Amino acid sequence: MKQLVVFLFFCLSSIIYGQSEKISQLQSFDNKPIRYGFYLGLHTKGYALEATDAVLSNGAGFHLGVLADLKVSDFLSFLTEPGIISSSNSLTFDGEKTEVPATYFHFPLNIKLSTRRLNNVRGFIIGGASYNYNFTANKNNNDNGANPRDFELKQHTLMGELGIGASFYFPYFKFSPSIRGVYGFQNEFIGLGSTAKNSLSELRTRGIFLTLTFQ
Template sequence: MIRLIAFFLFLTCTFSYAQKEKITQLENFDNKPLRYGYYLGLHYKGYAIKASNASITPGVGFQLGVLADLHLNNYISVIAEPGVLSSTNKLTLANETIQMPTTHFHLPISFKFTTQRINNVSAYFSTGISYNYNFTAEKNIGDGGAKPNDFVLTKHNFMGEIALGTHFYFPYFKFSPSIRGIYGFNNEYKGLGTTAKNSLNSLKSRAILLTLTFQ
């Protein structure tokens, strides 16, 4: 993943220098008070785990959604990005491997800080919090605790987010690739069966997202 981030930064620098000889596009785009768009991408998601006899394997998933970007001044905006985030992890409880798919309604709200634009490129940094509603929280509830490995995940979850990205301005749209880290605040796990209770105490989301945004 460190190599992916380094490669992303290398591309950003390369494109930035390449843009210096080009005519500026969408000169007044960022002056609009409210801008809309959509995004899609892939992510690598796992969990910080506290366990005595359990382990979890991170999984690759996807995200897609829409966004609203509220312009505060030339360098700061507030952005809301409701969407869907879906992935699958493998949870091992006492030597039994369980598929753990999750699909979330994902709502990040962030402050975005943008550098001064150089022709057709600007860089940005954003930080904020997100609310996640887990549609599949009871996927592994089984018999409500009658089986040793029965468990549930919490439906309502809160996370911190931080992102680094670049805006590229084209004649008809603005394209913004970014890398984002997600850090879950609350424990999302509740054991119901005897093995599930005794083997695993806590799961907190961790993820790295590669996102492509179009406005």
């Protein structure tokens, strides 16, 4: 909810800024065939679960990385944003809480559709898929199944994302906030211990990401 309020504030600001600003900034910036930058942001991330005796609490986290934006036309580009996603969730089963940290190397390939530029503001829609490597997949595997609560998460997963945003052109850089929904295509849960297997069968990533991009 907080991320949505912040993004709506950015949308309102873009309308006001776009109508009032008359001096066009970075006029030739979008003409470059490849544009580079970096991003950072906050997110709330959890899992869609199928369970007989388990409860999940969504956690907050951060993400950051670099980007390359390949121009195809005035309104279409291909975007890759390799980076790190880190967050933690609490999973309760068998009456006991377990922390489920997740730190991913995130490698997305996205399509970006942009609107026509109005003064120094330009809206866009972004969507695509990503490969993700989980560095903490074995965090809760202590005894390779000998402990009834042992489980793992898959190391290699695919996720999809879809979002909207706006670009603001300033004298020396372009600032692009966006909000995105992220969802995992695969079940990431691997039950090893008897209690873990009986309590939970599926975990699929779900998240809302607020991303601030600088180019």
